[in-house]
Amino acid sequence: MRGRLWHLALYIFVLGFILNLLGIVTHVTMSAFAKRWFGTPLPPQFTTDWFVYAWNNFDLDRVLTVTVTVALAVVALALAIAYPAAYILARRNFRGKALLLLLYFLPLVIPQMTYGISLATTLYGWPIGGTIVAVILANLVPMVPLAIFVLIPFFEQVSPNLEWGAQTLGASRAQIFRRILLPLTIPGLLTAGVLILVNTVSNFELTFLVSGSGSQTLVVALFYNVFAGGVRPVYSVDAMALMYMTTVLVLLLIALRFVRPTQMVFRLDRA
Amino acid sequence: MRGLRRGEPRELDLMAVACLAPSVLYVVLMFVYPFLRGIYLSLRPGKEPVGLSLANYVAFFSDEWQYGTIWITFSLAVPTTIVVVATALFLAYGMRRGIRMERTITTILVLPVSLGVILLSIGIQGFYGTRGWFNQLLVGSGLISEPLRLTNNHTGVMLSLFMQQFPFCFLMLLGYISGIDPTLEKSARTLGAGSWTVFRRVMFPLIAPGLAIAFALVFVMSFAVFPSAILLGQPAGSTRTIAIAAYHQAFEHYDMSYASAIAVIMGLCQLAGLVLIVLVRQRMVLAPTMGVGKR
Numbered sequence: 001m002r003g004r005l006w007h008l009a010l011y012i013f014v015l016g017f018i019l020n021l022l023g024i025v026t027h028v029t030m031s032a033f034a035k036r037w038f039g040t041p042l043p044p045q046f047t048t049d050w051f052v053y054a055w056n057n058f059d060l061d062r063v064l065t066v067t068v069t070v071a072l073a074v075v076a077l078a079l080a081i082a083y084p085a086a087y088i089l090a091r092r093n094f095r096g097k098a099l100l101l102l103l104y105f106l107p108l109v110i111p112q113m114t115y116g117i118s119l120a121t122t123l124y125g126w127p128i129g130g131t132i133v134a135v136i137l138a139n140l141v142p143m144v145p146l147a148i149f150v151l152i153p154f155f156e157q158v159s160p161n162l163e164w165g166a167q168t169l170g171a172s173r174a175q176i177f178r179r180i181l182l183p184l185t186i187p188g189l190l191t192a193g194v195l196i197l198v199n200t201v202s203n204f205e206l207t208f209l210v211s212g213s214g215s216q217t218l219v220v221a222l223f224y225n226v227f228a229g230g231v232r233p234v235y236s237v238d239a240m241a242l243m244y245m246t247t248v249l250v251l252l253l254i255a256l257r258f259v260r261p262t263q264m265v266f267r268l269d270r271a
Numbered sequence: 272m273r274g275l276r277r278g279e280p281r282e283l284d285l286m287a288v289a290c291l292a293p294s295v296l297y298v299v300l301m302f303v304y305p306f307l308r309g310i311y312l313s314l315r316p317g318k319e320p321v322g323l324s325l326a327n328y329v330a331f332f333s334d335e336w337q338y339g340t341i342w343i344t345f346s347l348a349v350p351t352t353i354v355v356v357a358t359a360l361f362l363a364y365g366m367r368r369g370i371r372m373e374r375t376i377t378t379i380l381v382l383p384v385s386l387g388v389i390l391l392s393i394g395i396q397g398f399y400g401t402r403g404w405f406n407q408l409l410v411g412s413g414l415i416s417e418p419l420r421l422t423n424n425h426t427g428v429m430l431s432l433f434m435q436q437f438p439f440c441f442l443m444l445l446g447y448i449s450g451i452d453p454t455l456e457k458s459a460r461t462l463g464a465g466s467w468t469v470f471r472r473v474m475f476p477l478i479a480p481g482l483a484i485a486f487a488l489v490f491v492m493s494f495a496v497f498p499s500a501i502l503l504g505q506p507a508g509s510t511r512t513i514a515i516a517a518y519h520q521a522f523e524h525y526d527m528s529y530a531s532a533i534a535v536i537m538g539l540c541q542l543a544g545l546v547l548i549v550l551v552r553q554r555m556v557l558a559p560t561m562g563v564g565k566r
Contacts, residue, residue, distance in 0.1 A: 010365040013358070018379055021434075023404055024394030025386075031397055039402040081297055084290035094283050100295070107302050109488065111495030113514040114541065115302065117534045118309025121527045141301050144294055173286075202387035204498055209518075223389050226502055241393045245386060252385050256378065 028245065031238040050239035057232075058225060058240055066132055067217040067247075070207075071200045073136045074143055075193050081140070082147035082192070087181070089148065090155035104145040112142070112205035120209040130212025138210040139200050146199070147192045154188025155181075187258070194255035202248055218244050313532035320528070327532035337533070340513040341540060347425065347500070347512065348493035351432045355440050355493075356486050360478070363444035364470070367451075380438040392431050392502035396422050399430065427503030428510050432496055436489045443488075447481035448474075483552035490548070491541045513537045 032050055034043030054060060089097070107115070119141065123134045158181065166176050201218070208220050216224070222244055225237050283291075314323040316330075331337045370376070383391055399405050399421040406418035421427055451474065459473045497514040504510025517537060521530035 006365055010362060010370075013362060014376055017437075020398075021379065021383060023398045024391065027397040027404060028390070028394045039407070041404070041407060081293045085294040088283075088287045088290045092283065092287055094287070100291070103298055103303075104294070107298065109491070110538075111492055111541070113495040113497050113517070114534060114538045115306055115309075117517050117521050117530055118305040118312070119301065121312065121521070121531065122305040122308055137301060140297065144297055148294065198385055202385060204387060204389055205495075208498075219387055219389050222393075223498060223502075226389070226393060238393065238397070241390055245390055248386055248390075252382075260374075260377075 025245070028238050028241050031235055032242040034235055037235070050233070050235045051243070053233070053236045054239040054243070057236065058221060060221075060240070060243070062214070063216060063218055063221045066135075066215055067201060069132060070135050070139065070217055071197055074139045074200045075196045077136070078140055078143040078147045078196050079189060079192060081144050082151055083185075083189070086148045086151035087155050090152045091160065104148055107142045108145050108149075112203075112209075115141075116206050116209040119206070123210050130210070130215060132215040134210045134212075135207055135215050135217065138206045139203060141206070142203075143196045143200065147196060150192040150195060151185070151188050154185050154191070158184045190258045194251070194258050198248065198251050198255050201251060218247065309531040310535055312528050313535050316528045316532075327529050328536070330529070331532060331536060337516055340511055340516045341536070343510065344494055344496070344512040344514075344537075344540070347428055347432065347496060347510065348490055351429050351436065351493050352486060352490045354429075355433055355436045355489050356482065359437060359441040359444050359485065360482065363441055363448050364474070364478075366445060367448045368453075369449075377442065380441060383434045384438050388431065388435055388498050389502070391434055392499045395427060395430055395434075395503060399427070422503050423505060425504070425510060428496065428500050431499035431503050432493050435499075436492060439492075440485050440489050443485050444478070444481060447485075448478055451477050480552060483548055487545050487548040490544045494541050494544065495537065513540070 030043060031037055033046045033048065035045035035047045035049075037043035089101070116138075119138055123129050123138065126134075128134045128137070162180055162184075163176055166180055171179070204219050204223065207217050208223065211217070211220055222237070222240055225232050225240060313327055314325065316324055316326040366373070397403050401418040401420065401422075405421070409415050410418055421430065455473055455477070456469055459469045464472065495514050496512050497518070500506060500510045500512045500515060506515055513533060514537065517530050517533035520526045520533060524530075
């Protein structure tokens with residue numbers, strides 16, 4: 001009997017959480033299509049004008065270009081920097097390894113607001129301050145370690161015997177990399193890649209701190225428009241929020257083909 | 272490729288160093304260096320600093336508008352952390368044997384994290400606002416006569432923090448709890464222990480270390496609360512958190528030295544929270560018995 005009650009409570013909580021989430025998401029969606037909406041259960045009239053308004057007034061073509069550029073650059077650079085490091089960390093045991101892992105770990109557990117201000121100060125001291133390059137460099141700080149931790153288990157799954165065998169048969173290091181390691185770790189690259197993609201598009205704090213007026217990503221531009229509250233019609237901001245949400249949900253759907261949902265949240269139990 | 276086999280620590284050869292170098296250099300240049308530079312900068316106040324001085328820290332702790340942010344931030348972060356960890360423990364413990372539709376449920380839980388804090392804040396502002404659906408429902412059903420004020424105050428910020436931190440904490444605890452050897456629980460039951468005794472005497476001591484980690488991480492993350500404190504709170508009043516104070520100094524007063532000092536104080540507060548949790552954890556005697564189990 002107690003077990004039953006317990007399970008019931010569990011499902012009620014999950015249901016409540018789902019309803020609350022659904023309410024939040026639907027409310028934004030509804031408001032984006034509302035002509036006017038003021039304290040009634042549903043808006044009296046629907047329109048798609050706010051999307052046109054948002055597109056024309058919020059400089060969305062440039063914002064989207066920046067977002068895509070930043071996201072793709074961060075994915076490519078993070079994978080390129082992390083890939084060789086993850087290989088060594090998976091294969092070798094060396095003095096100071098624990099310390100090195102701790103170093104990679106810190107940018108992931110220290111909140112971005114805590115180190116973001118000094119990072120922004122440093123970046124503004126360089127000629128690239130406030131540019132799209134600064135945004136990419138800043139986002140790489142947590143994403144390189146993330147890529148390393150995601151890639152390590154994929155390298156561990158590749159048996160070293162394959163590399164030995166290839167070497168015995170006369171393969172060079174470049175050949176071993178191109179013909180054995182790379183093909184066998186493609187799933188790892190995909191997993192890490194989609195995780196970085198979703199995280200970069202929805203990452204707010206660091207991008208907010210280091211970006212200038214011409215290098216805002218979608219989520220940062222969205223924040224500024226909400227913050228300017230009153231100046232912009234709330235429906236147009238919701239229209240922009242809906243565009244952002246659609247982007248993230250599409251990316252998430254793609255991501256979930258490659259990763260387990262639990263991987264979307266950084267896990268510590270294996271570190 | 273002599274070094275392929277795992278074993279005794281050994282020196283790294285040139286190739287290994289070359290492989291590690293880019294990422295190490297990156298983290299040092301873009302994370303460690305700015306961090307240390309921030310600490311140094313915080314000790315050199317004024318336009319033309321001479322030597323090192325604690326003037327910024329003195330200024331912070333003698334201005335109530337500034338040092339009050341520490342209390343405000345704690346009053347947001349601590350209750351949120353307790354609620355998040357308690358709820359997550361309750362749920363994860365109930366699901367330790369696996370439940371129906373686990374993948375669907377975890378996907379839904381992960382959704383708010385992926386959507387990001389800005390969208391959540393916008394949605395909460397609409398849904399839980401005085402004219403939102405939540406209040407319409409409560410007023411319409413006659414439960415209350417006046418709409419509840421759930422946004423633009425502490426409650427709004429905590430709602431958003433909860434939705435951000437809960438999935439993370441839940442999934443961590445679920446992984447931890449489902450990794451505990453189920454035979455321990457079975458043995459306890461065979462010996463006649465009831466559900467509560469099993470939890471209190473067998474499971475809780477085993478979960479405690481994981482719980483401490485979860486508590487620490489949720490607290491540290493909540494203590495840095497920034498965008499939701501602006502969008503769902505009163506950033507110039509009751510929810511002016513320490514992150515907002517640091518941001519103000521940096522980007523509105525352009526006083527990077529003072530801003531760095533506030534960022535350092537924020538880091539120290541988080542560290543203080545961590546140390547406290549580690550101390551509590553050490554008082555709880557435990558021997559991790561992670562073994563077989565789900566996953």
